[in-house]
Amino acid sequence: MIHMTNVSKVYSNGSAALADVTVTIEKGDFVFVVGPSGAGKSTFIKVLFREEQPTNGQILVNGRNVAEIKPADVPYLRRSLGIVFQDFRLLPNKTVYDNVAFAMEVIEAPRREILKRVNHVLDLVGLRDKARTLPTQLSGGEQQRVAIARAIVNNPVLVIADEPTGNLDPDTSWEIMQIFNRINKSGTTIVMVTHDKQMVDAMKKRVIAIEKGRIVRDQVKGVYGYED
C-alpha cells in the first residue's frame, strides 16, 4: 500500500522534517505514528496526500508515485484517500448529510449513488438519525464521526488521520477508535498520528515512532513508549 524509500523533506527555512525515511505499510495495516512534537509526524502523513512534496525519495501510495505526480493529478490521488483532522473541518452551514455528500459532489458522482453511499456511511458511524442536523448542534465526538463518514464515503483504500481524538475526552476517543477499527476490519489501511498513550497501548497495533525526522522504532503490536 505505502512504500517510502529514502524520503527526506527539508523546509525552505532549512529545517529537516524527514531524514532518509524508508518504510513499508501493507494493505489492511493499522498504524499509529507517534513521537514528540516537531519530530516530523505531521510531515510524514502530509507527504502521503501531497500536502507537502518531499525533497528527495520515492513514495508509492497504492502503486502511484506521490512524490512525482503532476499537480493536476493530485485531486485524483486524494479521491483514493480519506483524510481526518483533529479539528474535524466540517462546513458549519451544511447539514450532516450535505457535509458528507459534499465529498461526492465535488467529484461529480451520480446523485443516486450519493444518496446510497452517504446513508450507508452515516449508518456505519451511527449518525443516520442526525442527517438533517447542523454540525454546530453536535458534540465533538459526533462531529468527528461526521468527518470520518466524509473521509470514507468515496471508498478510499487508505485513511489518514491527524490526531483525530486530540480534542475529545477519553470515552469519546474510544468510540471514535472503535469506528476506525471497524473501517480497518473492512480492509481499509489506516495511518494515524496520535498523542493518545492509553489508546495506543490498548489497541495493540503497529507503532512507528519518529524522532528528529527519523524512524526510531517500528513495532508490531507496539506501545506508545513516551511519558506525556
Place this chain on the structure above:
Amino acid sequence: MKIRTLEYFIREALASLRNNGLMSIASVTTVSLSLLILGMFLILVLNLNNMASALESQVQITVYLQDNLNERQMREVGTQITKLPGVTQVNFLTKEDAMSRFKERLGEQQGLLTALGDTNPLPSSFEVKVDRPERVKPVAQAIGQFKGVENTRFGQEVVEHLFNLTKMVRIAGLILIVFLAFAALFIISNTIRITVFARRKEIGIMKYVGATDWFIRWPFLIEGMILGFSGALIAVLLLSKSYSLLIEQVHQSLAFLPLIPKYPFLDNISIVLLVVGTTIGALGSTISLKRFMKV
C-alpha cells in the same frame, strides 16, 4: 461538464453574490460606470468619423481673389478655372454678395458689423465644384498658382480638423478607458477575493476530498462574469436610451448633423460592451484566484 455540475456552479455563484451584497453592488456600479464612459467615447469617436467622411464627399473649393483686380482680370481667372479637368461648376461671388451672406449668417448679431462702417473687408471669390472628392486637393492647388488668386480654401481643411479632433478624443478616451478598466478589474478582483477568503475553509476541504482546481474555480469565475455582465448591461441600457433621446433632439433642432442611425449601430456597441464587461469580470476573478487561492 455535467448539467448538474453547471447548476451547482451557478447556484454557488449566486449564493456568494447574495452574501457579498454590498461589494457586489459596488463592483457592478464600477463596471457600469467604466463601460458607460467607454461607450460614450465609442459613440463620440464613431460619429465624428462619420461626420468627417460625410463632409468629405460634399466639399467645394472657395477661391479668394486679390483685392486689386479689375473685372477683366477676374473674368480671366474664372475662365482659367473652368478649363481645369474635373471642374463641373464655377460661381462668382462679388464682395457685396459675400457681405450679404455674412450678414445672413450673423443673424441677430448683425449689429457687430456697424463697427466696420462703409468698408467691406471681404474679398470677391469663386465657388468651384468638382466631379470627384479626390480631385478637390489637386484642383485647389492648381488654382492657387493662378495670377490674381489670393488663396484657396476647401472643405478638406474642415475634414482634416475633424479627423484631428477625432484622434485627440480617441487618445483621451483610450487613456480614460484603460484607467477605468483597471479600476473595474481591481474592484471585481477584490470582491472575488472577499468571497475566496470567506470560503477558504470550504476550498481547503474541497481540495482534501479531491476536487479539481477547475471545479473549485468555476463558481468564482461565474460570479465575476455575472458582476461584469450586469455592469455592462446597465451601461448598455443607459447608453441606448440616451442615444435614442439625443437622435430625437438632433432631428428636431439640428437636422443637418449626420448622426449614425440607431440600428444596427447601438446593437454593435452593446455587444462590444457586454463582451468587454464579462471579460473584465472573468479576468478579475482569475487574478484573485491566482493570488489568494493558488488554484
